[in-house]
Amino acid sequence: MTSVQMVLAVVLPLLLLLGVPIYAALGLTGFAAAYLMDAQLVFASQAIFNGVDNFALLAIPAFILAGNIMEKGGLTHDIIRIFRRAFGGIPGSLGIVTIFSCMFFAAISGSGPGTVAAIGSIMIPSMIRYGYPAPYAASVTATGGTLGILIPPSNPMIIYAVIANVSIADVFAAGLFPGLLMGLVLAFTAYLVAKRTGAVVNNEDEIETESVAVLVWKGKFALFLPVLILGGIYSGIFTPVEASVVAVVYALLVARFVYRKLDKEALSSAFEQTHRISGALMIVVACSTLLATMITLENVPQQISEAFSSISTNPLIILLWINVFLLFVGTFMETISAIIILAPILVPLVVAVGIDPVHFGIILVTNIQIAFLTPPLGVNLFVASQISQLPVEQIIRSIWPFLLALLAVLAVVTLVPELSLFLPSLLHS
Template identity: 85%
Template structure:
């Protein structure tokens, strides 16, 4: 092994274990590796600059802002009311409503923790008020929030598509069917868990909904319901690019929240922008610093070396994917979502393509693994967001989360074994263009 490879293997994990912020750990490791590679500071600085000099990255802060405006403007509440009316006759329905509401909100925000915060602040108190165990309420909300990165538009998918040099629209389309399948599986799991916990009351017709039919609720929420149709329909039809779609989403959410719902005042808008700046800024500095590390990894031909080593283990693509899945699940327990994609995608994408695996299909496998990582301690972000909202200690939420984790692992197995589950829709849409 070369000196640069030893630096990468030892320095980055050591810095992360010491608690150094992820962007600093990536940047310091990249600078050290570049120095041992014999490159000058101009190479390092230019690599960092090029990391964020990508037009497609503009979609991320715009989608985050659209989700924040939607939450602050009251659009989220109308969606929840519709699902309550639709499934209110089913015992234990509030858990199912939470999952379905998370699925819908995911189609705007593209953020896992953001989905938990938006839906959980409404649904967790409601579930507890109607006799659902607090750990169940927290766990079902944390799980529903994971759909935020698998159902398009998804910020991690945008990052992956840029790194893997594949179409963002193709990756979005590839995530739609697995995302819907996962939503159905999680709804069923929430129903079974609610019955086992004894939370089988029928509480959904709250006073504000009692005199309104489902049709009336849908008509009242028509502008909120149209937003994901506008975003995804525009992208898949070729009417506009993902970046343009994100800007359209912001403008549409802003107009509806301010002039239709009339709930978006200056203070709420300021909070939406502030949250967007904080999340986007933290993400972009990680992307920038990781670009240097990815450049060094490429120059050192590390992906090719790993590919040769894996060929000695097996030449069967399914076996390779099995080992990668195990590796990603372990990594996800201690590595943040975007960081995992940014660090691992440059290594794993050349590896899987060498074995004939479609990079779009692998992108969905990678995102699904990262989705599971939202619920696995010690880093599971959704667990901590849900814990803050519910007041339930993370330890108790973890004890209630296992059935959902098993459901997610089952869907991961299906996505891995059946590539067409991911690839059928992108192929269909390309044939129609």
């Protein structure tokens, strides 16, 4: 192992264990590796700049802004009302409502923690008020928020597509069926856990009196946004970046002139949240790119590929080991960082053994999705903790059934590539 590889293997984990911010740990490790390689400082700085100098990344802040405008403008409430009416008489219905609301909101925001914040701020207090155990309310919302990166459009999917040099539209299409399957499995899990914990059926005043059809008609403008985004992308009317801008304009017009709830203060808050989330995301992307460049120059992908190949040449066995590796890495590495660092390493490996990179993208994103719930870096856990005012440890104890459900879906996604590849192949036929 060279001195540069020693730095990559030791310095980054050490900095993370010491509590150094993710972007700083990535950047410092990258600069240290560049120094040992006798690379000029301008080379390292240019690598950081190149990390965000990518047109496709413009879609990320726009989708985040569209989701924030929806939340501030009242569109999210209509979505929740529809699912509440549809499942209002089922034991544990508010847990099911939370899962499906997260799944729908994910189709606009593309963000896991953002989905937890938007839906959880409404549903966690509501569940607690109607007698649901607080840990259940927090865990089901944290879990539902993970759908934000598997249901298209998804910010991590955009980044993966850019790195793996595959079509963003293909990766979006590949995530649709696995995302829907995961939403259904999680909703069923929420129902079973609710019965076991004694969660109550909604009170009469909690169930909407209007029919589902009436509520769908009233919420038609909110429901049309995912159709507009995905329909426009798959029909070729506009690119994913253009779709993100269309989503912002549409959400802005509907929230301001149809719902009439988006005043100057709410709009300012939506922009502020978008700036904060996007800024934090982009600096991680930039510093991760420097580290990924150093990893590539040190031929780490080739070495890992040879290591896996020495174990087996069977694609299924390799995917099994990669899943174990990704689940472990996800416990301590931030979502975007994991994709940027690991995709350049793993994509050449899986392509070499005949695995479709689009299919592997869904496997990678599904693993990262599970990482939102695994300590010590489970971001969704901390967002749900802030909303529910519960310690993270208490939420972790109640989240295991949902983790098992996610692992079951990961197994299906890994073993059945047609689940991911059917829709992309249909679009190209």
